[in-house]
Amino acid sequence: MTVTDLAALAEQYAENGYVLVKGLLDRAEAAELRRGAHRLLAALDTGEDPTWGAAAVLAGGRPTRIQHLHDAQFHSAAFSRLLVDERFTSVAAAVLGGPNVQLHHTKLFVKPPENGSPFPPHQDHPFFPHTHHRVAAAIFHLDDAPEERGCVRIVPGSHRLGPLEHVEEGSHHLPQVPSASALPLPAEAGDVLFFSYLTIHASGVNTSEEARTTWLVQFRDPADPPAVRTHDQSLGQGMMLAGVDPTGRRNA
Numbered sequence: 001m002t003v004t005d006l007a008a009l010a011e012q013y014a015e016n017g018y019v020l021v022k023g024l025l026d027r028a029e030a031a032e033l034r035r036g037a038h039r040l041l042a043a044l045d046t047g048e049d050p051t052w053g054a055a056a057v058l059a060g061g062r063p064t065r066i067q068h069l070h071d072a073q074f075h076s077a078a079f080s081r082l083l084v085d086e087r088f089t090s091v092a093a094a095v096l097g098g099p100n101v102q103l104h105h106t107k108l109f110v111k112p113p114e115n116g117s118p119f120p121p122h123q124d125h126p127f128f129p130h131t132h133h134r135v136a137a138a139i140f141h142l143d144d145a146p147e148e149r150g151c152v153r154i155v156p157g158s159h160r161l162g163p164l165e166h167v168e169e170g171s172h173h174l175p176q177v178p179s180a181s182a183l184p185l186p187a188e189a190g191d192v193l194f195f196s197y198l199t200i201h202a203s204g205v206n207t208s209e210e211a212r213t214t215w216l217v218q219f220r221d222p223a224d225p226p227a228v229r230t231h232d233q234s235l236g237q238g239m240m241l242a243g244v245d246p247t248g249r250r251n252a
């Protein structure tokens with residue numbers, strides 16, 4: 001990626017609160033990671049279903065389900081390599097607006113076919129608030145995510161609203177924001193969606209016959225301290241993915 005490309009991506013991110021980077025990984029790499037992701041989930045899935053309580057309304061009252069795994073990079077080196085892959089870290093640094101990128105946490109998601117759980121509209125901010133809001137997510141698409149597979153939806157520009165009051169019913173969400181008002185962002189295997197933790201986002205039910213597989217990486221500027229210590233249990237939190245931590249703060 002050239003410096004000009006990175007500057008253009010950073011500009012889109014600053015304007016809209018997100019940027020979808022097409023083909024950051026090639027399809028063969030995404031397919032290999034997808035196989036690894038499904039192997040990990042088959043071996044390590046605890047059976048715990050992280051479907052949010054408020055998801056049922058979006059699914060018309062039907063039961064839905066989703067599989068997840070924290071810290072895939074502690075189980076497979078392919079995911080560790082991805083965390084420091086320059087194709088990813090160069091964009092991560094560009095959207096944060098500085099050279100330093102620090103890991104917050106990761107989560108592998110598989111939305112199974114036919115009834116894969118949706119996510120209600122929310123910002124990620126209330127889950128792990130930081131002082132300067134220089135925190136962002138990257139969703140690696142390991143298979144195609146058209147709208148019928150429950151792709152991510154975004155409210156463009158909503159990061160400019162700042163932190164919003166969320167309703168907490170098991171999880172923080174924004175019942176006043178209809179999911180249909182968020183823009184669907186269909187993606188292909190290898191695409192990576194970057195968005196601010198202040199950007200309102202959601203995702204739909206997977207009603208298709210294929211699973212939707214994604215790897216979510218949350219990262220931050222190391223100079224942005226947590227406003228509240230939450231989410232500290234994530235393995236590897238504080239690991240530097242690009243640049244250095246100029247603060248000398250101990251993260252462990």
Ligand SMILES: O=C(O)CCC(=O)C(=O)O
Pocket residue numbers: 109119124150151152201202203204214216
């Ligand atoms: O992967 C998705 O469908 C959305 C996940 C999400 O919004 C989250 O984990 O905060």
